[in-house]
Amino acid sequence: MEFAAELQASLREFTASGVVEVRENGGSVAPFSGMSWEVRGDGEKPLLHLWSEQFNLTRRVLAITDHSEQRLALAVERFGRAKPDRLEFIRREFERGPRELSREEFRERLTHLLAEQFPDEKLESLVVSPDLEHSLSGNYARGILRRGSTCIAVLAVPGGESSDATDNSLTFALIWLQHARRLSSRRAIISVRLILPKDTCSTVAHRLAALDPQLNFELYEHDPAQDILEKIDPRRAGNLDTWLVPHREREALLNQARPSLEAIISLAPQAVTLHPAAQSREVWLRFRGLPFARWHDGRVFFGINDARKELTSASRPALKRLLRDLEAHRNPLANDTRHSLFRAQPERWLESIVREDVTRVDAMLDQRFVYAQVFANAGGEHGILDLLTVTRSGQLVIIELKASEHIHLPLQAADYWLRVRRQLQSGEIARYGYFPGVT
Structure with a gap:
């Protein structure tokens, strides 16, 4: 595979799921969300062009120096500089502060919460890894709960995630519902339980009003102080303040x-x-x-x-x-x-x-x-x-x-x-x- 094609495939795969941040020489450049990009040229040093409404960057790519689940790192040339720079694409979920849980820690905590708060339901599966084939991000935990002869699809957002990841969780909840129905074809999935961090539900609650009323969504927020899941009424929580510009x-x-x-x-x-x-x-x-x-x-x-x-x-x-x-x-x-x-x-x-x-x-x-x-x-x-x-x-x-x-x-x-x-x-x-x- 030519290097330009390899670079394009690597970028497409890495940025297809999850919140990604762009960094250059260790400093934050911009979130990848909403950014357009293009690989140009077929030689050994193709051009990488990244742009958005607030940002425009063009670099000549020399090599892919690191490609893991956490990051995609490139050695690049900036016009007018002799020394190569380092351009990185970092998955947001791997950049956590001391108070944030790792994905596995979050999965374990969520397993305990679900068992404690919904004792009549049995957890059949709960994963936190990305599934790029089905456009499912690793930023979210997703699972299936069984209650008698029916099931509930669960999608949860860890604390410390960006507001962008939280606000857009409803998209992935709908994708997960469709995929979960295929996985649990023998049992009907009667609802979706969406779990968000404390005080972050307003945008999701607002958007729920656009869905088919027959699609049963349960909205919860995780209160870390009491370590409980609080049920949210979307009709009350979804009243966003919006101002028209005269x-x-x-x-x-x-x-x-x-x-x-x-x-x-x-x-x-x-x-x-x-x-x-x-x-x-x-x-x-x-x-x-x-x-x-x-x-x-x-x-x-x-x-x-x-x-x-x-x-x-x-x-x-x-x-x-x-x-x-x-x-x-x-x-x-x-x-x-x-x-x-x-x-x-x-x-x-x-x-x-x-x-x-x-x-x-x-x-x-x-x-x-x-x-x-x-x-x-x-x-x-x-x-x-x-x-x-x-x-x-x-x-x-x-x-x-x-x-x-x-x-x-x-x-x-x-x-x-x-x-x-x-x-x-x-x-x-x-x-x-x-x-x-x-x-």
């Missing part, structure tokens, strides 16, 4: 910034779009979805990734060069589709195409109303983008944008819809200036 605030911010930005827009009017961020009082400029400049309090800053260089008469030629590079490389007809400017933030590029003409998605959608990031504290998870629009007959529509497959997309879409429905029922959507004139 559309009028966005429009006012755009009107304030637009005079300072017209000259920049005129350099590439078909590609540059404005995106107000009401909370930070900024307006971002994107070139086919890629942020390259921002306006704040009358001043303009530009640059890929950080946008820190202030626009002045002296720096204006640099901005024009940047826009020429963007036009050359971030273009559907670009010669080099492997260029970092072409590959960066594909969901944002997809968003720009959809917002340009939403009827490309469905001819019944109303082009006048397409809103992004309507919530102040939700959306944009793992590189997934949400658009809120409406049909010509007045029916609300959510569009989820993702450039590649994503295991959590269905439940995150349902999560977003539940938030929208709540705001719709309360009248907040109309009150905050969205969809004027639509009834």
